[in-house]
Amino acid sequence: xxxxxxxxxxxxxxxxxxxxxxxxxxxxxxxxxxxxxxxxxxxxxxxxxxxxxxxxxxxxxxxxxxxxxxxxxxxxxxxxxxxxxxxxxxxxxxxxxxxxxxxxxxxxxxxxxxxxxxxxxxxxxxxxxxxxxxxxxxxxxxxxxxxxxxxxxxxxxxxxxxxxxxxxxxxxxxxxxxxxxxxxxxxxxxxxxxxxxxxxxxxxxxxxxxxxxx
Ligand code: SF4
Numbered sequence: 001x002x003x004x005x006x007x008x009x010x011x012x013x014x015x016x017x018x019x020x021x022x023x024x025x026x027x028x029x030x031x032x033x034x035x036x037x038x039x040x041x042x043x044x045x046x047x048x049x050x051x052x053x054x055x056x057x058x059x060x061x062x063x064x065x066x067x068x069x070x071x072x073x074x075x076x077x078x079x080x081x082x083x084x085x086x087x088x089x090x091x092x093x094x095x096x097x098x099x100x101x102x103x104x105x106x107x108x109x110x111x112x113x114x115x116x117x118x119x120x121x122x123x124x125x126x127x128x129x130x131x132x133x134x135x136x137x138x139x140x141x142x143x144x145x146x147x148x149x150x151x152x153x154x155x156x157x158x159x160x161x162x163x164x165x166x167x168x169x170x171x172x173x174x175x176x177x178x179x180x181x182x183x184x185x186x187x188x189x190x191x192x193x194x195x196x197x198x199x200x201x202x203x204x205x206x207x208x209x210x211x212x213x214x
Contacts, residue, residue, distance in 0.1 A: 003207040010207060011155045011171040017203045018183035025182040027133040029053065034109040034134040035101075036060055039069075041129045042093055042121040047085045055081050066107045069098035093121025111135050124162060132178025140169045140177040145188025152192065154209040 004013045018025075028049040031037040039059070043052045059080045063069040069077075077091040084090065097119045101107055109130065110116055116127035124142075131139035140146075142161040146168075150156050156167045169177055191198050197214050205211040 001206075007155050008171045010153050011150075011168060013207060014149075014153055014155065014204060015172065015176060015180050015183070018187055019179075021203055022183045022186050025179060025186055027129065027182065030056060031134070032060075034130060035066065037134040038097070038109050038119075038122070038126075038130050039063075039094060041126045042097065043081060043084055043090055045086065045090070045121075045126070051084050055084055063094075063098075066098040066101040069094060070102055072098075090121065096120035097122065109134070111137055124165065128165070128178070128181070132181070138169070138174035138177050140165050140172070141181045142168075143181075143185060144194075145185045145192075146181055148194060149184050149188055149192050152197075152208060152210040152214065153204065 004010045027037075029037065029040040029044060030053045031040050036056070040052050040056055043055065059077075062080070063072055063077070072095060074091050074095060077094055078087055081087045081090060081094075100119050101109065104118075105115065111131065113124070113127055113131070116122055116130060117124060122130075126141075128139035128141040131137040132141065133139075142164045147159065147161060147164060150164060150168055151159070155171070156164055158164050158167055168180075172180055187204075188194075191202050192204075199205050199208070199211045199214070202208065202211070
């Protein structure tokens with residue numbers, strides 16, 4: 001197979017190659033509804049999915065609706081999530097998010113980007129996870145792995161996550177954006193490490209402009 005010579009070509013080939021490596025890539029947070037995924041994703045900022053999945057069963061059992069979470073005592077929420085980093089601010093955000101869902105969105109998780117990012121604790125990355133994973137809408141979550149890998153692959157030179165989301169999002173079919181992000185994140189965790197990437201074992205090394213150079 002020849003090497004793709006344009007940024008769009010490298011983006012689409014990256015997607016295809018990683019699809020064969022990670023055919024079943026899925027969000028690793030446990031959830032059963034958009035509301036639960038919203039809660040879990042807020043908790044996952046600067047924390048591992050594993051640590052979030054340990055805490056959420058009890059949290060979801062007690063606070064199973066925005067109404068219950070909105071009237072919770074913050075120390076009670078803190079108790080349930082204290083094994084997760086930044087638990088104090090996250091507890092406040094969870095309560096604030098639930099109140100806003102009730103007041104502004106009829107207790108439903110909104111699907112628009114502007115509405116999602118108006119919720120406490122929700123930035124574009126979280127909003128894009130909720131859109132692409134729970135709501136089946138276009139959404140390209142950009143984290144540190146995605147940022148590093150699209151730069152190394154010569155897909156974009158941008159370093160601002162919002163610009164990366166726009167530029168790379170335009171290169172992909174809208175229904176592939178979420179999966180692209182999930183697969184690139186797995187590639188970053190397992191192969192293209194921040195330091196000493198494993199270029200020898202990398203399925204992308206035949207067209208990566210930075211293969212064996214990092
Ligand atoms: S070839 Fe190396 S730098 Fe390029 S994507 Fe693979 S691991 Fe990363």
